Amino acid sequence: MAEVSKTQKVLVVGAGPVGALAALYAANRGDDVHxxxxxADLRDPSTTPLNFTRSINLALSERGINSIRNAKSGELLEEIITETIPMHARMIHGRRKDGELYQESQAYDANGRYIQAVDRASLNKRLLDALEKLPNVTLHFNHKLTGADFNKKTAWFEQQRHAKTDHAQNPSQNDALWHDQKRTAEISVTFDLIIGADGAHSATRYHLMKFARLDYQQEYIDTLWCEFQIAPRPSDSSFAIDPNHLHIWPGGSLMFIAIPSLDRSFTCTLFAPASHFSSVSENPEQKLVKFFHKNFPGVCPELISTSDLQKQFRENPHLPLISIKCKPYHYKSSVVILGDAAHAMVPFYGQGMNAGLEDVRVLFDILDKHGVYDSETPDPAARDHTREAALDEYTSQRAPDAGAINDLALQNYEEMRSSVQSPLYKVRKWMEET
Ligand code: FAD
Structure with a gap:
């Protein structure tokens, strides 16, 4: 089996969580994986531009955990889980009519199941470490997919050579300068299969559109997001609020959430319509604290000092949220897209990455089912045929499921920012639980 599968050259585009896991699955089946x-390699601080080192905490759920477990990659899952914090419930924060602050814990599951807070960068590093140990995997950082011919099975990459020493001598330079100092060269690479896991603005998907009759739908919702940090308590470096909750300050059309980190801080996200961001940005010194006081009681100055709040709002980017659906996810036997490249979703269901990791498990289950890795199909033409049938089935099975998660994510925004507060929600929950 290993000898046959070695002859399949698989290119994975994108070494985010989904691409890295897909590479592990392919490598464990004996493919020659690139x-x-x-x-740059996010594990190497000397070559990583600052704006890519931002840590984003994510909720890792059973959907994602099961996909990592099925990679059958030694202790990988245990290593990842030791770097997570269980969140058993969401904690709703607010202010009563009498002015008193309150918080209310709402369990995620009647049977005690929970989700895990994980640092996206740590998870990604663990996956890259696991890949690097495998002899049939080659990692090519600073390589950008720029073109692909999915009939001729050839892809083109721009290889970027950073002017590393210049950057080290002048660490204050901005990213535009950093970009100027890149030297590029184009290389062409042949393949049997490309797995495109290059995120919401996927180049693989862009080139796939030229070959497949791909339906495509994208929507920017009228919400921006910005990250904040709640530092550990200065007195004893403990968590400032309960670490085993996902904290939510619902605000009607806005929302502030906090997810615990291993260093006992919380990574927080403000979600609000673009008009709120522009209104506050007109005069943050005057408006920001008032805005927080009114909408997210108990955050500033109790958990984030006024100066930190101002600084973080000023310095952290205000980013858009995109929702993407497309179909098919593949073309013939030569390309398939996974993760955000196939179905970027708004983050309110906490399932974007989890669904992407699940794509990997489902894809390889289907490839296995069709016998793509069986020694009975050593002939490349026969294997192409088998792989095409498997990719057909993958699109048919996965597109409706991913579309459903996409829709649920949009619906859960209403739930998180608003419904969790309403008496109706409480009655409904009570009826569900009794
Ligand atoms: P990405 O993480 O985007 O990785 C794509 C990789 O491809 C990148 O490394 C990129 O550099 C590379 N790339 C891009 N273009 C090219 C190219 N041309 N050539 C080569 N490489 C390329 N999900 C959850 O499951 N739980 C959560 O709690 C959660 N919270 C979120 C909160 C926020 C605020 C946001 C914005 C998202 C959240 N998500 C969450 C979604 C999650 O972040 C994404 O679904 C996940 O990162 C997608 O992983 P990916 O590997 O498909 O894509």
Missing amino acids: VYELR
Whole structure:
């Protein structure tokens, strides 16, 4: 089996969580795997531009955990889980009519099941470490997919050589300068299969559109997001609020959430319509604290000092949220897209990455079912045929499921920012639980 599968050359585009897991699955089946990643290696602080080192905490759920478990990659899952914090419930924060602050814990599951807070970068590093140990995997950082011919099975990458020493001598330079100092060269690479896991603005998907009759739908919702940090308590470096909750300050059309980190801080996200961001940005010194006081009681100055709040709002980017659906996810036997490249979703269901990790498990289950890795199909033409049938089935099975998660994510925004507060929600919950 290993000898036959070695002859399949798989290119994975994107070394984010989904691409890295897909590379592990392919490598464990004996493929000759090459991972091409646009950015520098995120494990190497000397080559990583500052704006890519931002840590985003995510909720890792059973959907994602099960997909990592099925990678059958030694202690990988245990290593990842030791770097997570269980969140058993959500904690709703607010202010009563009498002015008193309150918080209310709402369990995620009647049977005690929970989700895990994980640092996206740590998870990604663990996956890359696991890949690097495998002899049949080659990691190519600073390589950007720029073109692909999915009939001729050839892809083109721009290889970026950073002017590393210049950057080290002048660490204050901005990213535009950093970009100027890149030297590029184009390489062409042949393949049997490309797995495109290059995120919401996927180049693989862009090129796939030229070959497949791909239906495509994208929507920017009228919400921006910005990250904040709640530091550990200065007195004893403990968590400032309960670490085993996902904290939510619902605000009607806005929302502030906090997810615990291993260093006992919380990574927080403000979600609000673009008009609120522009209104506050007109005069943050005057408006920001009032805005927080009114909408997210108990955050400033209790958990984030006024100066930190101002600084973080000023310095952290205000980013959009995109929702993408497309179909099919593949073309013939030569390309398939996974993760955000196939179905970027708004983050309110906490399932974007989890669904992407699940794509990987489902894809390889289907490839296995069709016998793509069986020694009975050593002939490349026969294997192409088998792989095409498997990719057909993958699109048919996965597109409706991913579309449903996409829709649920949009619906859960209403739930998180508003419904969790309403008496009706409480009655409904009570009826569900009794
Ligand atoms: P990405 O993480 O985007 O990785 C794509 C990779 O491809 C990148 O490394 C990029 O550099 C590389 N790349 C891009 N273009 C090219 C190219 N041309 N050539 C080569 N490489 C390229 N999900 C959850 O499951 N739980 C959560 O709690 C959660 N919270 C979220 C909160 C926020 C605020 C946001 C914005 C998202 C959240 N998500 C969450 C979604 C999650 O972040 C994404 O679904 C996940 O990162 C997608 O992983 P990916 O590997 O498909 O894509």
